[in-house]
Each structure stands twice: as C-alpha cells, then as structure tokens.
Amino acid sequence: MRSSPGRRRLLAAAGATLVAASTVAACGSESGTQINVYYAPEQNFQSVIDQCNKEAGGKYEIVYRKLPRDADGQREQMVRRLAAGDTDLDILGLDVTWVPEFAEAKWLEEWTGADKTAAEDDVLEGPLSTAMWNDKLYAATKNTNVQLLWYDDTVTPTPPATWREMIDAAKDLKSQGKPYQILFTGAQYEGLVVTYNTLVASYGGKILSDDGKSVVMDKGAIDALRLLKEVASEGITDPSLTNAQEQQVQQAFERPDSDAAFELNWPYVYAAIQDANPDRAKNFKWARYPGIDGPGRVTVGGYNLAVSAYSQHKPESFEAALCLRSAESQRYSAINDGVPPTIESVYDGDDAEFVKAYPMWETIAEELDDAAVRPLTVVYQNLSTITSKVLSPPQDIDPESTAAELRDQLQKALDSKGVLP
C-alpha cells in the first residue's frame, strides 16, 4: 500500500473542505442573533415578522424560512433535520396534529414560567389542547381553523342544523331537479379523517382514549361510520367524492353549472368564490357545521409555534414566537390571510375592520367554543394514514367490520408495530 499515505492526505483534505464549507454556511450572519422561523407559506406572514423585528429593536433578527406548501412536505423537512440534530432550526411552525410526535421525540423545548403564562393567556380551550402533551405546554397557538357549512340561500333559505335534515333536504332537492349535492372532503387523505373525526365527536364518540395510548372506537365512532356510508352511497354527493380534497370541493360549488347545495369546507372558500363565481357568491351563506341533534362538534385545524430543542438561541426564540402569535399579530393575519385567531379577545364585534374582513367570525367563534380535537397521539401520522385508507372509499364502509379493522390496525400503529400502507 505505497499509495495510501498520499491517498489519506487527499481524503483528509477533501473532508476538511467539506467541514469548512458547512461551517461557513452555518454561521452566515455575524451581526447579532438570527432566529430562523420554519413556517408554511403564508402570504403576509413576512409583514408580521417585520413588525416583530422592529419591536425586538436589534436584539435579534427573525428570518422567515418557507416550508413547502403541502403538510407532508413541511413535516418531512422538519423531521429529517431534527432527527439529525440541526441547530439552524429555532422556531417551528407545527400543524396542530404534530405536537405530541415532536414532543415525544424530544425535539421541542417545553414552555415554562412567564413564557408559558403568556402563551396560555386568553387562548381558546380547543386550540390550546393541541399545543399540550402530557400536561406540559410545548407550543404556542398561532392560528386555528374550523370548517363551516356553506350553502346557497336561493336553494335552501334556512340551512339544515343536523345531518339528518341535510340528507333529507338533499334528497328532496334532487327530486325537484334543483342543486342538491352535499360536498365534503372524501379523498383518501387527511381531509377524510377530519370529516370522520367531526362526525365521531358530534356523536359524542371516541376513536382513541384520552391519553392516546389505546383504541376505543365506541358506539359513537361506529354510528359515524354508518352515517358516512349513508351520505356517500345514497347518490346525494359528488360522483367524484373519492377524489375530492378541499380544492375540488371548493371548485365543485363554484362551477356555473354546479349541482351542489351544501359544502363543508374551511373559511377560505368565502374569499375564493367572490372571484371565481361572483353571481353565486351573492347567495353564498354560512352556518354552523351540522351535527346529530344540533350543531356539530367540529375538528380544529391550524398551526402552533414551537421552539426546537436544538436551537442555540432559546430565550430569544420564545420571545420571538410570542410576538409572532400575539393578539395584534393574530388579528393582522386574520384580516390579511384569513386564518382564524386562537386568542378569544381578538373575536371582537366592535372591531369594524375585523368584522368586515371576517363576516363569519361569530359562527367560527361559536364553533370554536365547542370544538373537537383530532386524537392526540405520538403516532398521529400513522393513525391518519391508516384511517383514511380503511375508510376509503366511504361508500364501501360496513360499519361493524370496518370498525373492527380500524381497531386492529390502529392498535398496531399505536404500538408502532404496524406497517404503513
């Protein structure tokens, strides 16, 4: 091996270059502390950040690192980097379902003391519970989200309050040759889980136990399966239900020749229809999501801000996160980006600008008062993948056997023994 010393030198040199390159990349700015916020694309979030930077007065500088648009892409990027102990991540924008997973993996710094008090102050109960894990606070709520019932008041002047009323109304309208379809997210993805979770909660049922460690799938959960099957198989929904994600649902209602009478979707559709179909937008009204005996208990969405356990500027990160989700920031984001606030006092009927940009604020606030949270569990990702798989397509559900299959598959997922499809 005469050539080996030379080779080793070469390798060492190559290695050193690599290390040097990555160190240089890691500490880009020398001046002051830089706080990297990894957050989903949100059109006017940069203005919120600019405002907070002004308030920080040079103590630190928040930098917006945009994550991919789709939730899976966001999670994957953060998970990959956190698993490798990346110190560049300071504040993480987490979907409400990810907190248990990230907390259990020890990737999140717990909120304590004054920061905790500030992050919990005046926050709605439903959203707040998505930021907790094992009774500890791991994130501060940034915004929430709930689906509403959207309808056309020329077709149905009074919106249905329950699923039974809605199904009967749809059948009635169909026989009269009027628009009749009930649109909801039925594709094999997270949206179907959201729909199902809302139904289960409305029945007062449970999918998992409260500690997220075992499967319950009680009577309410089975009744919800029966209802889902009924809606999907009685010819009162869109034929391409199994391909319907939020966007398809929204567009199916906006189409000029739409057959839809009811749409269950997030509030963003209100702004969208104004441009897409101004004629129908005039009659586009909202109401509370229907339930079983009254209004439904609706699944909350939204985002939380957490501080990475690998961050090198934790105190500053907590401070910055608090600013990014303060009442003023949330009000600004609600008005400009349409995301519902999590702080109760922002829902203020005397705030003219807020009321104008957010006419459905009262219905949203009512729903949030009695909202349902998706099962809080470390393996939510697996639970969601399996649930949407087992429930697809909804018209093929057989309540008893589907429930048994869910019970079996979900338990395996909770024990992290199962295989993901």
Place this chain on the structure above:
Amino acid sequence: MSQTAEAPVTAAPPPKKGKPALSEGKKAERRLGLLLCAPAAVVMIAVTGWPIIYSVWLSLQRYDLRFPDQREFVGFSNYVAVLSDGYWWTAFGVTALITVISVVIELVLGMLLALAMHRTLVGRGLVRTVSLIPYGIVTVVAAFSWFYAWNADTGYLADLFGADAPLTDRVASLAIIILAEVWKTTPFMALLLMAGLALVPDDLLKAASMDGATAWQRFTKVMLPVMKPAILVALLFRTLDAFRIFDNIFVLTKGANDTSSVSMQTYNNLIKGLNLGIGSTMSVLIFIAVAIIAFIFVKLFGASAPGNDPGGKR
C-alpha cells in the same frame, strides 16, 4: 461473439485452466493491478457495503424515532411483521405486476425501435437522438406531465378518452403508471438492443436469405440467438430498475387506491412514519428481491454483465 477474436488475448500460456505458475514479471504486474484497483474497491465498499450492513443492523431493531427510549434489539420480529402484513404483499403484487407488464412491452417496442434505428439509412443520428428524448427527460418532470394530462380538470388525455378521473381508479391508475414507465424507458431498452443488433454479422443474414429463410425466420433463427446476451442484459437491467419503481407512482397517485410499490411503501414507513426498524426491514427485503432477480437472470438464463465476455457462458 466469435471465440476466435479472443484467443490471442487470453491464451498466451498453454490452454490449461486452474493455476498455472506465473512468472516473476506476471506476478509483479498482477500485484500492481490489484494495487491500482484497491482504492476504487475500498471506496466502493465504503459507499455500498456500509449502508447495506447498517440497514441490516437497523432492521433487527425496534427503532422508531418517535420513541427513542424504546430502541432495542428484536431479532427478526420486524421481518415477521412486514412479511405477515397485507399491505406489504399488496404492494409487492403491484410492483411485480408493473415490472412484468412494463418490461414485456418495453422489450417488444424496444426491439422494433432498435430495428428501426439500426436499419435507418437517412438521418440516422437524428432518428437515434429523437428516440432517446424520453429517456433524457427527468422522470419526475415526465411524470408530472402525465399527471396533468390525465387529471380530470386540466387533462387533454383524460378529455380525449372521456375518462372522468382515471387517476382515482385502481386499474386505470396502474395502466397509466405502466404507460409512463414504458414511454420513459423504452429508448433505454432500444439502445441496449441496438448494441446487440450490431453484433449480428451481415454475412450470416445474407447466407440465411440465400438459403431461403424468410424475414421472420432470419429474425428468430439468426438474429435472436446471436443477440441473446444483449437481450438478457437489457432485460436484467430493466427488470431491476422496474422493480424499484418510485418516482412515477409518487407523482401520479402517491400510492392511493392500492397502487403503492414496495419502494413507495418503504419511503412511507421510513420518512413519513419515522420507523427506522420497519423501513430498513423493507429495504433489506427489496435488496434481497433484487438480488434474487439478478441471480435468476445470471445463473439460469446465463446473462452476463456487458464487456464481460459477450460470448455468453464463462
């Protein structure tokens, strides 16, 4: 190829297999040869051997990134979990189906394309370049154009065939995946087959036609036997590739409606599910499957790597 061409190269010492005594010079030459190969071999072992060993090691553990405290050695129980799982076998069946159908279609089309390229008299370079374009396009990009073409809202192909939403139906999705795969890799097949065609001596074909062989007989009785090694190599490469199909499915269906391949499922378990144990088990199983395919081709059909004695058996 003809055995005679090789004789002068290898047959310097008397034709005796086994270990003939080597001269001093030969020994030194051989040592130098080994030394010159060594760095490359070491690097190859480092970049291929270590990951393989590491994933085998991971596959024997319960190791879920979300439960870092529960990491433990579990022997073969991950293999039991995967091999007794319905999802895995569904994905395995889908992968095998896509592999077999797409490789067969590619072989037929590739052969036709190769013959066309081989026989072209005018614009030979142009014809070859044009037919290679699909292979030059990044798979993900090509997959996206198929995706939009078959999409219910934007798709001209979906409109053309009057299909409502073909990518939500299992059979239609699989057909589209196979179509995308065939479109993409037929040129590669054709290229390998064309190299085989070049091996067929013109004299042989002329002699056959003198003896009254029809075009079909010349193809099956003369060309195919001579081309056999090239065909086997092409088949081997494509089968191994097709078995690892990922990009097309990832873009076209994301594995919905039971269209996941084994690679997709591995990705889901490793990257989405963060389950390093199960995920590594799946990658080891894919590795084994690929090794078995290669073994069957090499040992049973006598395929050999290109440049490794194109005469067939060693």
